[in-house]
Amino acid sequence: xxxxxxxxxxxxxxxxxxxxxxxxxxxxxxxxxxxxxxxxxxxxxxxxxxxxxxxxxxxxxxxxxxxxxxxxxxxxxxxxxxxxxxxxxxxxxxxxxxxxxxxxxxxxxxxxxxxxxxxxxxxxxxxxxxxxxxxxxxxxxxxxxxxxxxxxxxxxxxxxxxxxxxxxxxxxxxxxxxxxxxxxxxxxxxxxxxxxxxxxxxxxxxxxxxxxxxxxxxxxxxxxxxxxxxxxxxxxxxxxxxxxxxxxxxxxxxxxxxxxxxxxxxxxxxxxxxxxxxxxxxxxxxxxxxxxxxxxxxxxxxxxxxxxxxxxxxxxxxxxxxxxxxxxxxxxxxxxxxxxxxxxxxxxxxxxxxxxxxxxxxxxxxxxxxxxxxxxxxxxxxxxxxxxxxxxxxxxxxxxxxxxxxxxxxxxxxxxxxxxxxxxxxxxxxxxxxxxxxxxxxxxxxxxxxxxxxxxxxxxxxxxxxx
Numbered sequence: 174x175x176x177x178x179x180x181x182x183x184x185x186x187x188x189x190x191x192x193x194x195x196x197x198x199x200x201x202x203x204x205x206x207x208x209x210x211x212x213x214x215x216x217x218x219x220x221x222x223x224x225x226x227x228x229x230x231x232x233x234x235x236x237x238x239x240x241x242x243x244x245x246x247x248x249x250x251x252x253x254x255x256x257x258x259x260x261x262x263x264x265x266x267x268x269x270x271x272x273x274x275x276x277x278x279x280x281x282x283x284x285x286x287x288x289x290x291x292x293x294x295x296x297x298x299x300x301x302x303x304x305x306x307x308x309x310x311x312x313x314x315x316x317x318x319x320x321x322x323x324x325x326x327x328x329x330x331x332x333x334x335x336x337x338x339x340x341x342x343x344x345x346x347x348x349x350x351x352x353x354x355x356x357x358x359x360x361x362x363x364x365x366x367x368x369x370x371x372x373x374x375x376x377x378x379x380x381x382x383x384x385x386x387x388x389x390x391x392x393x394x395x396x397x398x399x400x401x402x403x404x405x406x407x408x409x410x411x412x413x414x415x416x417x418x419x420x421x422x423x424x425x426x427x428x429x430x431x432x433x434x435x436x437x438x439x440x441x442x443x444x445x446x447x448x449x450x451x452x453x454x455x456x457x458x459x460x461x462x463x464x465x466x467x468x469x470x471x472x473x474x475x476x477x478x479x480x481x482x483x484x485x486x487x488x489x490x491x492x493x494x495x496x497x498x499x500x501x502x503x504x505x506x507x508x509x510x511x512x513x514x515x516x517x518x519x520x521x522x523x524x525x526x527x528x529x530x531x532x533x534x535x536x537x538x539x540x541x542x543x544x545x546x547x548x549x550x551x552x553x554x555x556x557x558x559x560x561x562x563x564x565x566x567x568x569x570x571x572x573x574x575x576x577x578x579x580x581x582x583x584x585x586x587x588x589x590x591x592x593x594x595x596x597x598x599x600x601x602x603x604x605x606x607x608x609x610x611x612x613x614x615x616x617x618x619x620x621x622x623x624x625x626x627x628x629x630x631x632x633x634x635x636x637x638x639x640x
Contacts, residue, residue: 188234189623190620191231191286192284192372193229193231193327194579195620197419199419199420201536206639209606210607211637212612216639218638219635219636220633220634222633223633224248225243225278226248226280226281227575228278228281229618230629231285236252237252237627237634240284241280242279242280245266246266248262251291254636257636261307265298265301265312267279271323271324274322277323282295282324282327285328286330290302293328296318298315313350313355318339318341320368321477324339325370326339326370326372329372329374334352335349336349338389340367340389340390342368342480343480344362345369345389347361349401358401361401363389365390365392368413369388369389369414370414373417374419376395376425379423382397382404383397385397386420388414388416389414390413390496391408392408393425393505393507404509404513407516407517410500411501411502412493415430416533416534419537424506425506426507426535426537426542426556428534429500433497451466452466462479502526502529503526504524504525504535504554505524506524506542508520527552528561532577533575533576534577536579543578543603547573548566548571549587549595550567551564551585553599567595567608570594573591579619583599584606588618588628592611593609593610596608611628626638
């Protein structure tokens with residue numbers, strides 16, 4: 174873990190749990206003395222009602238930041254970490270309402286903090302930063318996005334840079350701005366990527382190159398932190414990526430799951446030139462839905478493949494649609510070293526199509542990689558070899574999962590859509606210790622630090638701690 178610690182120090186994380194899933198998106202905390210049994214009426218230090226939102230809480234030494242959306246207002250809130258009191262609440266108008274999935278939310282992306290200031294992203298506006306006293310430091314409006322299910326990636330901090338990934342159906346990019354001014358430092362196009370939701374993570378190579386790691390449709394990519402230039406790529410992910418990649422020393426672990434990306438579910442499509450010859454009845458050089466023969470039909474929404482919503486598929490859109498048919502759900506491990514370029518054939522140490530999580534990010538802990546799937550299936554994988562050690566349902570918490578697993582105090586914590594909170598003993602033969610019930614939905618990944626869990630449900634933020 175030494176390399177990871179050095180990277181976190183170099184990137185200036187000055188808060189207990191500064192961003193989505195804590196330091197570098199790992200989901201791992203050194204907190205101790207956490208209770209096993211807890212819920213809305215047990216081991217509650219405090220409870221604070223909140224406006225709607227799915228963003229995770231982030232922590233400074235004495236405060237909590239989170240976002241919400243209510244009454245056409247995009248909200249940023251600061252709470253006292255000891256009491257749960259709302260210290261201030263800032264609002265900006267929701268100037269546009271972008272298309273999003275019913276489970277998505279205008280306040281889905283989590284904030285990030287440098288220990289004092291907070292930085293938030295709303296897809297219905299852009300980026301904005303507030304000082305500890307709630308005064309606005311800067312704002313950076315961003316153009317409307319074209320993401321079939323709405324945006325979901327959270328910003329992260331690396332030194333003086335605020336990094337944001339904007340994967341969408343048209344003109345995907347990764348952006349770096351100065352955290353003190355909001356001025357753009359670099360912007361790199363991701364032309365081979367369509368809509369995705371993965372928050373980036375950070376990695377340092379053996380020669381000291383700091384890189385931004387971004388899972389996206391069909392590939393895992395690394396960009397230089399200083400210049401934004403693409404360093405390397407690994408092909409083979411599925412077409413719609415939601416999970417953050419996690420790192421351990423010299424290895425990066427990434428998962429990619431999307432509907433229809435399991436082997437044998439759909440027949441491959443021919444190249445665009447051949448498809449045009451077979452199906453372009455009106456000879457306009459494009460393909461309309463009613464022109465497609467049954468083997469070419471998309472089983473889901475047409476707008477999911479008609480990326481610019483003009484009613485027809487051009488060569489670019491057909492290429493992405495064809496890629497969807499050929500993509501597989503997968504979990505993989507990469508040791509990039511100091512490599513450059515396409516390293517798919519040379520630096521992937523293992524990959525498996527089994528038990529790939531739909532939304533939750535994986536978790537690395539003590540040589541094991543953990544994933545959680547819908548149905549409450551927890552899988553422990555040997556992180557060195559990719560061997561599946563134990564994969565079983567978490568009895569009492571068989572449900573859908575959107576929050577990512579976290580680890581602290583020698584335990585794993587899982588949080589389901591319907592509010593089941595499972596506590597487990599980690600290991601190759603993990604064991605279930607307790608299932609608690611908050612009796613309302615949980616979509617946000619909790620934060621953990623200094624003996625407390627901070628759990629956001631549909632209606633409130635709970636601070637959970639041992640007596």
